Amino acid sequence: MNAMRPLLGTYVRISVRCAPPELCHQAIDAAFAAIELVQTQMSAFNPDSDLGHIRRLAHLEPVSVHPWTQDVILLAQALHSQSEGLFDPGVAPQLAAWGLLPITPDSLVNTGPSSITQLNVKDGQVSSACPCDIDLGGIAKGFAVDRAIDVLQACGITCASVNAGGDLRVIGPTPEPIYVRQPRAAEPVFAGLLQDGACATSAIYYSQQTYAGQAISALVNPHNRQALLCPDSFSVIAPLCAVADALTKVLALTRNTALPCFAHYGAQPFITAAA
């Protein structure tokens, strides 16, 4: 049974197999609810989300957040550390300046570069010594896919796939064919067979545009705040979709498939050259 809904700013497809229809329905609804919760708490477009509160208030007072928000920030910090700063949701001010994110809250204007490392997270509370502008767009979709898979498994589903606009994870006893969109080509490319794992891809083919005469994209290097303009497609296979999602940015910025962070997370990166 398949279902697709518009969530996380993209199309999320859940496919459940090997279960009676009634169970499929319930599991799919519960999984979509989990994704909706991630969307509610981690969207930069919602000022009342956990992320909205962190951006506006964390430098003034500790902000209480949902356990999942705490999890995703801790994971993002670990990924930042493992990637030597190449993954950093602190690129938000640059994205906002280019109009790719909603306007930054007044309190964050002209506060200088932000980094996920500024946040102190403990016991469901997030605080920051100085104003911190972050965007979880580089990890939240993958994180949502993982939460949806957890929910499906808790419902007793053993065979399923969740695909959030191209960041996907499969579970089940059979290896699944994975295809990757090849930039500039009319056909997707067969990439391989995946069993119980995730695949995420980043590329600029939907986000590249011009801002004030300058070519920009949603993939930004945290070190120099420059947009990635390379037309290739960067994919990472990993046990968790959140990890795969975040590591695609590291791969895109370095083009180096031998970085230690990939091995650390049991991830396998590959690049699909534009046709």
Added chain:
Amino acid sequence: MKWTPASALWMLPLATLVVPTLAHARINVGTEEAQQRLFPGQQLTPNPVFLTESQRDKMRELSSVREPFKSERVWRSADGAWFIIDEVLGKHERIKYALAILPDGSIKGIEIMAYVESYGYEVADAAWRQQFVGKTSVAPLKLKQDIQNLSGATLSCKHLTDGVKRLMVMYELALKNAK
């Protein structure tokens, strides 16, 4: 996790690796199934809506969706909720979707019924659109293969948002005060 890259699968017959066609269906859900997802266990009655030219103009103006709305794709529940099917054609995707509106005018849910997307952002926009000319719905398209697991950069759902906006305009203009 077990990952076998394509390069390690050289023994597979070539046919399994070749993926033809320009358009790929990513989902295909029937009307009844969509109704059951959005209104479980409820009976829906067809309730075609007649739109005047000025109402259609207003819908176009406020939503930037150009394709005409098909009047017969409206249903109503016993308690006054609405179920509407519509389609939007974006630069990269064609989407048929169902929108459920509660009696108080709030959105109950959205289900994508059919989703067909083009490949290669530079595959001529015209060629992509051309295949839909004269087609009345997504179904008559010949779709050779349904790719389940496609990884790629995120496609935003902006066009769908525009479509939902125009249906909400239609609700305000034609459905809200319907008896």
